Amino acid sequence: MIVISKEEAKELMTASETIELMKETLMDFNLGKSEMSLRMNNQLSDGNFYLLMPAYLKEKQYFGVKLISIFPTNHGKGLPSHQGVVLLFSAEDGQEKAVVDCVEVTALRTAAVSAVATDLLSRKDAKVMGFMGAGVQARHHVEALLEVRDIEEILVWDLYEKSANNFAEEMSEKHNMKVTVCKTQEELVGSSDIITTVSLAKEPILKGEWVKPGTHINAIGASAKAYREMDSLVVQKSKFYVDKRESCLGESSDFLVPLSEGLITEDHIYAELGDVLLGKTNGRESDDEITMFEGMGLAVEDIATASFIYEKKLKQMESK
Template identity: 70%
Template sequence: MIVVSKSEVREIMTMSEAIVLMKETLADLNQGKSEMSLRATNQLRDGNFYLLMPAYLVEKKYFGVKLISIFPTNHSVGMPSHQGVVLLFDASNGKELAVIDCVEITALRTAAVSAVATDLLSRKDAKVLGFLGAGVQARNHMEALIRVREIEKVLVWDISIEASEKFAKEMKAKHGIDVVTCKNADEVVNMSDIITTVTLAKSPILNGKSLKPGTHINAIGASARAYREIDSLAVSKSKFYADKVESCMSESSDFLEPLAEGIISKEHLFAEIGDVVLGKKLGRENDEEITLFKGMGLAVEDIATAAYIFEKKRKLSLL
């Protein structure tokens, strides 16, 4: 069994590779080539919790589980809010193969899935990219999304002005694209062609009144029932896609709250993004639609990424 550290993950796998892999992984899941159970959420004290996320790659002959802890207040003490490992096994004989730090795996695969959705659902001429949240996921999402659209300008808002300013400075230097901080979330929403929400907000920060026609939204941060980023009006105005219907119906307050209010019905969830990849369901149909991708994060994404890293490290004769 090998151990792969956080720093090694990005040495082995690029964002471009992750995007290609996640497109394949989403298609495999919707074709029955892989299987997964809904993650188990386990509550700790003081609003902290941890998740167990198992998956089985039937055709690739791997299975595994991600164990990840989520401590929302860790940033105040200089620690990441998400920490954990992915355990990878050989499905042919049950042998343990690898323990891989999941922080970078989670960051890579999450942004890569959003890039797949953005490529399928955003306008082809989208030029302005907006972020609500300026943390690790915003940085990874910028790296991913500029690979699927020719972005000319980036807007960012965060509850911390310092975080927004730091993001703008770092991302402009790294990617050579103009990055502008905004005074509030509505500014970002009103002026962006593609909006990505990557916060730990417990009440909506994206106001549907500020949305313009043709916008695409990646709703990523609120991946548990305690969190919500998108208001009911924005959801009702959107053509709604999910990574997995069961995950969305089980845990997404972004969807379940407007459903409970009677503003939408279950049929408002138009399709899984894997079905759009496979051509079974339509993506964007015109330049006026508002599209929304709700990414809950799937165990198959983690295990597929871990298997890719394991195989590439073996291929490079590093094992």
């Protein structure tokens, strides 16, 4: 069995490779070529929790589980909020194959899925992308989204101004691009063509009254029930896409709150991304519609990413 660290995982897989893999993974899942049960969310003290996420890739012959801890209380302690591993097994003989640090796996696959959504749903002429939340996910999302749109400016807002300033400095240098820190959420939302929310907010940070027509939103941060980033109006106004319908209905407060308020019905979920990729339904249809992708994160994405990294590592070892 091989152990693959976060640093090694980073070296072994690029954003563009992950985007292609995620397209295939989402289509495979909707074609029944992989299986996944809903994840287990286990509460710890002080609002911290851990998730157990199993999946089986039938064609690729891997199964495995991601065990990830989410500690919002790590803020300011110099520790990441997300830590954990993917345990990868062969589905041919049941052998354990690898333990892969899941920080890079999670960041790569989440950003890549958002890039797939952004490519299908945002306007082709989008020039400004805004980030609400300026942590690990935001950094990976910049890299992945730049693969699918010709962006001229990045905006950022974070609850902690220092986090936003650090992000702006780092990203402008890394991508040689203008990165502006917004003082208010409203300023960011009203000026962005593509908005990605990747915060740890428990109350809405994005309001429907601020969003201009034609905007695409990747709603990524609120992937457990205790979290919420979207107000009810913006969900109601959006053409609403998900990674998996059951995950959204089970865990997304962004969706479940307006549902409980009677503002939307379950039919408000327009489509799963996999079905758009398969051509079974539409992506963006006009320049004016507001589109939203609510990404809850799927175990099949983690196992596919970990198996790609594992196979690359094997090749690297064989060539030495």
